[in-house]
Amino acid sequence: MGKRLLPPDNGGGDHIEPVDLKKALEERYLAYALSTIMHRALPDVRDGLKPVHRRIMHAMRLLRLNPDQGFAKCARIVGEVMGKFHPHGDQSIYDALVRLAQDFSMRYPLVDGQGNFGNIDGDNAAAMRYTEARMTDVATDLLAGITEDAVDYRPTYNEEDEEPVVLPGAFPNLLANGSSGIAVGMATSIPPHNAAELCDAALHLIEHRDAPVAKLMDFVQGPDFPTGGIIVDSRASILEAYETGRGGFRVRSKWNQEDQGRGTWSIVVTEIPYGVQKARLIEKIAELLMARKLPLLEDIRDESAEDIRVVLVPKSRSVDPGILMESLFKLTELESRFPLNMNVLSRGKVPNVLSLKGVLQEWLDHRRDVLIRRSKFRLGEIERRLEILAGYLIAYLNIDEVIRIIREEDEPKQVMMARWSLTDTQAEAILNMRLRALRKLEEFEIRKEFDGLTAEKKQIEALLASDAKQWSTIKWEVTQVRDKFGPETELGKRRTQFADAPEHDLTDIAHAMIEREPVTVVVSEKGWLRAMKGHLADFSTLTFKEGDSLKLAFHAQTTDKVLVFTTGGKFYTIGADRLPGGRGHGEPIRIIVDMDNDQDIVTAFVHDPKRKLLLASFDANGFIVPEEEVVANTRKGKQVMNVKAPDEAKRCVPVTGDHLAIVGENRKMLVFALSEIPEMGRGKGVRLQKYKDGGLLDLKPFTLETGLSWQDSADRTFTRSREELAEWIGARASAGRMVPKGFPRTGKFG
Structure with missing residues (x-):
């Protein structure tokens, strides 16, 4: 039959189905929301990874990119991840891979990168065709035991392959490296912590299952950011955050005063808050300098090389460094707040906000599951090997008969199985045995291996039968991790410190944020306010709107507070720096503060x-x-x-x-x-x-x-x-x- 030129007849039907829009939208939106929550934005409490990171780790393992092996091009890794496991854009996969390699983003990097992987200034990494990567020791800990049936696998998106549902996770990765993500209707934000402290807390939790969070805080003092910094929260607020799983941490830059000789000095910032881009931070401070919002600061210089070194030059040697830094903390990201929202996939299924104890408990329970599964897997392997070794021993005891049967019989396998009651596996092993294995010595070695495996089998069976033995094994494993990343190691020592925010007078700090300049405050009869630059001697030159005239004028500084008293018996406080400038006639007071229409100004003056x-x-x-009792802090007066x-x-x-x-x-x-x-x-x-x-x-x-x-x-x-x-x-x-x-x-x- 030749090619059809006409379309097939549809039988007169147009195949349009009516759909309830509300129901269809609900179903589709719910499916989207679930997919985002479960398979994109929230980490699993057990290994602390989101699917994209887990797939990157799994692909790197398959490519044998171990810490002791060579590097592979990142393009190769991204291609592998995208082709087999993660059907999304290559750039999003590469971005995730880059972040895993950045030592200023990850407290314990999972990827060892070679090439340009970006920097703390916010510059991007080089293209994936130029950079190379392999796994770090932390990544191998996360994967330890994955080939021993430690975790479940599921089919990949095209069902051609399999991928792990979760990694064995011998490292407390969720809290150690932190995580952040925005799902649909929920978000997560977990700061990085110190692995050795987490291991100590976990060890305590194994011994005392009902230990309160307050006790665990003896070990985990607070976050430990890769970029250091100083946390200025009270222990009580950190405890509340860890108990509820929600809160936040105020992180300040670390700074010190450097003597420049002849009484001059400068401030050097050596650590900045986590997640802050240094270049953006300096840009912002420079903008504030130009806008004259930082009157105590003369200049800012970035002298950073490998380490951070931002130099702040004060206006004069008489400036109080503490007040200068307080004004910068208030106005810039030299102090930032890192939110805590421990919203994670509990048991890999349910999104849940967990406490510090809850997260550690679930990680330990997962480690126990992994231990049991690995033990059962090993037990199965031992039993299969013992079966084969038993067959070998029978063959050795009857070696001449075995050789005769193989040489003379048409079906040697069946004959051997009938003769010595061998299993199919044993008979197959004997038939596959090499001739060189017929040495005398071999029998001795087989007996030795048989006895060794029998002893190991007994140990594993005892482990599987006893909770106490399981927990003591987990304790040993956690101790290994603790020793590997202990405070005496370069990677393990604590970087973030704790301190109380120094007490400074709030007025001093407020003054530090305002350029001190002389102004003349002018109040008109109809309640219009303005601040003329300088101290005017002659008020007769002032102009007003038609029908308006001068009520009063007085000299002030931009750092002063101006008190306004009205016929309604109210006081209003206005910063002299917030008064409209001298161009034009100023603004009516009712725009600046919430003053009733039926009230007028009685007087105004500088606050003392x-x-x-x-x-x-x-x-x-x-x-x-x-007078100190009449100051109003709000527009309402x-x-x-x-x-x-x-x-x-x-x-x-x-x-x-x-x-x-x-x-x-x-x-x-x-x-x-x-x-x-x-x-x-x-x-x-x-x-x-x-x-x-x-x-x-x-x-x-x-x-x-x-x-x-x-x-x-x-x-x-x-x-x-x-x-x-x-x-x-x-x-x-x-x-x-x-x-x-x-x-x-x-x-x-x-």
Whole structure:
């Protein structure tokens, strides 16, 4: 039949099936989520590996890339992994392989790399055709016993081959090398730890199954990052993280002060937090320097070669190195937080957040399974060998008869099996025996091997029958690993240290992050704020929006806090560096802080924590408050004076001297001792002066000995002495008397 030119008839049906979209999406998304959780993002608690790493290890073993063998091109390894086990992109496999070889990413690298495998600056590795790799001793420990039926195998993606479900894992890899990954709806983040410490904790756990995490922390003090650094968390917070499997660790760079002679010095950073790219870190510090966010720092230089050496030059020799470093820790990645989320595949099946004890326990249980499986495998091998050796002995005792049967019989195998009750395996072994094995000596050797294997068989059977013997064998294995990676070895000694974060005054640190410059703070009548550069002497040149004018202006430094007091009795705190610049008219205060629309600014001034303030309302209620208690830490401000409408806060003046002069709208003045006014943190206050109608106009604290002075409209100063003020001196909350002659018409002290 020739080629068809017409398409086959579909019988009139269009083969479209209706599908419930919601159900279809749920099924597909669930399948995707499960695949990501189980076969990509989360490590197995038993060997600490994700599938891609496990497949790389397995492929390298098949390629015989042992630590004592030669290297192979990474392209060869990636090709093997991708072709047989891992049907994903070659770049993702190579990236995983590269990371396993980086000594700044892995605490105990699993791959020994030759060539450019990237660096701590964040530069990429060379292409896989240029680099070569083989396994490290740690990798061989992870694979130890894999050929002895230690673990289950499953078919590969194309079912042509098999791959291990998990590795035997004689090394506590999950915690030693850490792991991080983002699955669907869950993530994992485990920092690296010290293998010797983990082995000590595991040995303790074998002896005391119910040991609490707090006891295990006597051995595992905390993470041990390949890049070193200093952990500044308290033991209590580390313990809580290990008990719950969730938490985090604050890691700081290690630094020291280097004397440069003649009183000058610089700071040298020798270790940076794990996972931070050095080049990015220096770039960020340089940007902050340019933006003048680090006023204590003059310059930064990278003098690193093999080791890290970042030099920080201070602005002057008088700078406090501790404060300088605190400001850098706050603003840069010289301090970073490594999260802990021990979300792993428990027993290789269930995603679960485990405690430190849970992880070690599951690893030990896995080691026991591996031990039992390897022992049974060895037992099977011994039994097969003993069967063959028994056949050999029979052949030796009857050697001439065996030779005759082989020479003369058509079916020698059947005849031998019938003659001496041999099994098929024994008969086959005898027939395959070489002639040179017929030496006399051979019989002696066979008996020796037979006795040796029989003794080993007894030992293995005793091991399989006794829990105690199994655990003592595991103990011996863990001790071997501990000795191999002990604190006295180059790879095993602890790199990350522990310290308490030094206590520094927070204000000092805040100042250290702000360039100290003189500014003039300008407040307009309508509540617009700005900070002009420099200390202006003449305020008459200031311009305002139409209908607005100057309310007050004062000199400050950018490091100062500006306190604003409003008619609602609230204090707001604004950093002088956060005020809008002098170009234009500034910004309304309501944009900077959360101030109610019906309130206005009473006054603003530079914060001085040593002073005390006298607050007074229109109804002449008042009290004294220490200035350090009125600082507000939020945009909402701090309610200090309680006022109810129509009353409102009217005055806020620093307390000086020993007496107070107060004037009402009725032009009556009263003088009384400041000691009569209570000191409070918050409240309504007490009555200062009594009025029939109207309210407070002005008040002034002063020293009675030097007298009370005021200025009139012509800027002339008048002073009344103690004797002249005698008739106005009275008790607090009395009405007072009409103001003395020469008092300004405005009723204010000027």
